[in-house]
Amino acid sequence: MPLDDLDPIPADPAAPQVEAHLPPGVTRGAETLRAFRRVLANTLVANVTSSFLWFALTFWAYLETRSVMATAIIGGGFMLFTAVFGTYFGTLVDRHRKKQVMVASSTVTLVTYVLSGGLWLLLGEDRLADWGSPWFWLFAAVILVGGVVESLRNIALSTTVTLLVPEDGRDRANGLVGTVQGIAFMITSVFSGLSVGLLGMGWTLAIAIALTGASLLHLAPIAIPELDPDPDAAGSRFDVRGAISAITAVPGLVALILFSTFNNLVNGVYMALMDPYGLTLFSVELWGIVLGVTGLGFVVGGGLVARFGLGANPVRTLLLVNLGIAVLGMTFTLREWAWLYVLGLFAFMAIIPAAEASEQTILQRVVPYRTQGRVFGFAQSVEVAASPISAFMIGPIAEFALIPYMESAEGRETWRWLLGDGDARGIALVFLGAGAIMFVTVLVALVSAPYRRLSEAYAAAPPQQLEAAGTVD
Numbered sequence: 001m002p003l004d005d006l007d008p009i010p011a012d013p014a015a016p017q018v019e020a021h022l023p024p025g026v027t028r029g030a031e032t033l034r035a036f037r038r039v040l041a042n043t044l045v046a047n048v049t050s051s052f053l054w055f056a057l058t059f060w061a062y063l064e065t066r067s068v069m070a071t072a073i074i075g076g077g078f079m080l081f082t083a084v085f086g087t088y089f090g091t092l093v094d095r096h097r098k099k100q101v102m103v104a105s106s107t108v109t110l111v112t113y114v115l116s117g118g119l120w121l122l123l124g125e126d127r128l129a130d131w132g133s134p135w136f137w138l139f140a141a142v143i144l145v146g147g148v149v150e151s152l153r154n155i156a157l158s159t160t161v162t163l164l165v166p167e168d169g170r171d172r173a174n175g176l177v178g179t180v181q182g183i184a185f186m187i188t189s190v191f192s193g194l195s196v197g198l199l200g201m202g203w204t205l206a207i208a209i210a211l212t213g214a215s216l217l218h219l220a221p222i223a224i225p226e227l228d229p230d231p232d233a234a235g236s237r238f239d240v241r242g243a244i245s246a247i248t249a250v251p252g253l254v255a256l257i258l259f260s261t262f263n264n265l266v267n268g269v270y271m272a273l274m275d276p277y278g279l280t281l282f283s284v285e286l287w288g289i290v291l292g293v294t295g296l297g298f299v300v301g302g303g304l305v306a307r308f309g310l311g312a313n314p315v316r317t318l319l320l321v322n323l324g325i326a327v328l329g330m331t332f333t334l335r336e337w338a339w340l341y342v343l344g345l346f347a348f349m350a351i352i353p354a355a356e357a358s359e360q361t362i363l364q365r366v367v368p369y370r371t372q373g374r375v376f377g378f379a380q381s382v383e384v385a386a387s388p389i390s391a392f393m394i395g396p397i398a399e400f401a402l403i404p405y406m407e408s409a410e411g412r413e414t415w416r417w418l419l420g421d422g423d424a425r426g427i428a429l430v431f432l433g434a435g436a437i438m439f440v441t442v443l444v445a446l447v448s449a450p451y452r453r454l455s456e457a458y459a460a461a462p463p464q465q466l467e468a469a470g471t472v473d
Contacts, residue, residue: 262441
């Protein structure tokens with residue numbers, strides 16, 4: 001039966017009647033799973049290289065400036081540019097073979113890291129470390145570009161799961177993706193802190209350049225079985241209309257993206273303030289080690305998803321996981337105890353892979369493969385756009401209002417019964433409020449009509465048909 005007869009969205013009369021994306025004679029099974037594992041291994045290398053320098057930049061910037069606002073602007077800028085280019089990146093994924101996209105992403109990242117190394121050699125650390133200087137922001141922006149372009153690879157990887165992994169194993173494959181991301185986070189968080197603390201930012205740049213080049217060389221011989229996509233089918237270079245059409249055609253999918261967007265608005269608070277809070281409790285070297293140890297939570301969480309899957313209804317799993325995240329956000333800084341913060345971070349990171357895998361699995365099933373790049377990219381743009389808004393807002397609010405208030409006698413006396421005493425009670429108050437907002441939002445979503453409609457659409461969606469029909473001349 002042709003795919004357009006099976007899609008859970010209205011068929012496009014102009015679309016081909018068979019989704020021919022795998023070469024003739026290739027079906028999703030042992031051969032494509034081997035290709036997926038090779039791509040996943042390379043993703044580990046690429047994630048290590050991109051996040052290593054990004055973590056190091058954040059640590060270095062805070063240590064040099066001691067400004068929460070500087071780190072908030074850097075983190076918010078990363079999320080802002082990721083949001084702006086998400087739909088464009090998704091269209092590129094739909095227009096080109098997945099390996100071509102991954103090679104282009106790694107190449108651009110390597111070039112930007114080399115440029116940042118050149119700025120370091122030409123200007124020196126003293127000039128680059130002044131956050132009131134334009135050179136500081138140029139240096140951060142060049143590194144930011146390399147990290148943003150890496151998100152292009154992540155969109156391609158999401159569609160590669162659909163291409164190469166059989167339907168009944170996709171949730172577990174997404175769990176493996178989460179495990180790989182967790183391993184990369186664990187490795188880079190430890191070594192970024194140690195590298196900045198012991199070697200300095202200059203040698204950290206050199207290491208990042210070398211690792212990025214190694215990941216590109218590792219990618220070169222990897223083959224992904226795929227036919228050339230039809231570039232005309234992807235519409236314009238920013239095919240927002242095609243993405244919106246595919247999203248609105250699935251009942252409840254718009255609500256899912258809006259829910260994730262709101263959650264990212266709340267999570268932007270954590271993004272902006274998590275490192276400053278940790279660096280209040282630990283030295284930079286020890287903080288890197290703490291992030292590495294708690295990063296095992298990603299590995300544990302991703303491993304559990306890879307082993308047990310997400311259950312019959314990933315939509316329900318997604319909401320329940322976010323309920324757990326909200327509870328953690330309200331409790332893991334109630335007292336300025338290092339062990340409480342570490343335990344909370346570990347639990348938080350263990351839950352995240354299930355949330356991400358749930359959303360990926362839902363989209364991979366209910367959205368036709370030919371439009372998945374645009375949908376993943378558009379969803380990334382909309383969802384991620386919320387984080388820089390809150391990051392840009394919460395940085396100055398925390399630095400100039402909440403932190404001074406909580407350091408005053410009035411603030412300490414008012415909140416001591418709930419938040420105790422310590423040097424970072426202002427940040428703890430922000431975390432508590434953000435968690436409470438998320439908690440209420442998830443409860444509302446669990447009893448909403450869009451939740452029921454999307455659950456029904458997921459259950460009714462047939463498998464994606466990606467094998468080629470006939471032969472290719």
